Amino acid sequence: MLKFNGAWRFDSPGAVPGGVVREFAALLGKIAAQGNQKGVLEHFKRYFAGAAGTTASYSSNTSWAEADLDDYMNQAAHNAPLFIEAFYDACEALKARDFAVPDVARMNRVLFDCKAGYEIRPPDLISGADHRSGAPAVT
Numbered sequence: 535m536l537k538f539n540g541a542w543r544f545d546s547p548g549a550v551p552g553g554v555v556r557e558f559a560a561l562l563g564k565i566a567a568q569g570n571q572k573g574v575l576e577h578f579k580r581y582f583a584g585a586a587g588t589t590a591s592y593s594s595n596t597s598w599a600e601a602d603l604d605d606y607m608n609q610a611a612h613n614a615p616l617f618i619e620a621f622y623d624a625c626e627a628l629k630a631r632d633f634a635v636p637d638v639a640r641m642n643r644v645l646f647d648c649k650a651g652y653e654i655r656p657p658d659l660i661s662g663a664d665h666r667s668g669a670p671a672v673t
Contacts, residue, residue, distance in 0.1 A: 535619065535623060535657075536615075536618070536619045536622060536623075536654065536656070536657060536658060536659040537657050537658045537659065538615050538619075538658065538659040538660075538661070539615075539661075542613065542615045542616070543613075543615075543616065546612055546613035546614070546615075546616075547613075547614065547615065547661070548614055548651075549611055549612050549613070549614060550611045550613075550614040550617045550618065550650055551648045551649060551650055552611075553644075553647070553648035554611075554614075554617070554618075554644055554645060554648045554650050555607055555608065555611050555617075557644040557647075557648065558607075558621050558641075558644065559604070559607060561636050561640070561644075562574075562578055562603075562621075565625070565628065565633060565634070565635055565636075568633055568634060569633065571596055572593070572595070572596040572599050574628070574633075575593075575596065575599035575600055575603050576590070576592065576593065576599055577624060577627070577628065578603055578620075578621075578624045579593075579599065579602055579603045579606055580624075581620040581621070581623055581624040581627075582603065582606035582607050582609075582610045582617075582620045582621075582624075583606045583610075584620065585606075585610035585613065585616035585617055585619065585620035586606050586609035586610040586612075586616075587609075588606075588609070590602070590606065614650060614651075614652060615652070615659055615661075618641075618645070618650075618652055618654065618659060619659065621641070622638075622641065622654055625641075638654050638655075638656060641654055642654055
């Protein structure tokens with residue numbers, strides 16, 4: 535779990551740019567290609583559903599798992615810190631299971647290239663701007 539302003543868990547400082555959603559989804563596809571594709575999709579669904587404030591339901595097949603994950607990712611995208619944390623945490627959990635996952639430098643390149651305004655510096659998520667709360671980025 536990344537550390538950032540706790541108020542952002544309840545009041546979104548803003549959405550993640552659409553480019554981040556697309557790029558992270560593409561990286562996720564490369565991760566899923568390493569093993570049981572449906573199992574990896576289900577794994578990511580749990581993290582993104584949590585970021586969206588809901589629980590993931592088990593999909594009947596790979597196609598539904600992919601569609602459900604897409605829905606959860608789009609819902610979670612309304613809160614940039616939670617979206618980024620969901621992807622990061624899901625990758626960290628898979629790394630512990632010997633999957634090759636994007637490193638933090640790769641994730642940060644996506645965030646930078648898409649002008650997301652955030653940088654992952656484990657264990658922190660750093661914001662380049664004060665958001666609506668007016669509070670510091672990391673507490």
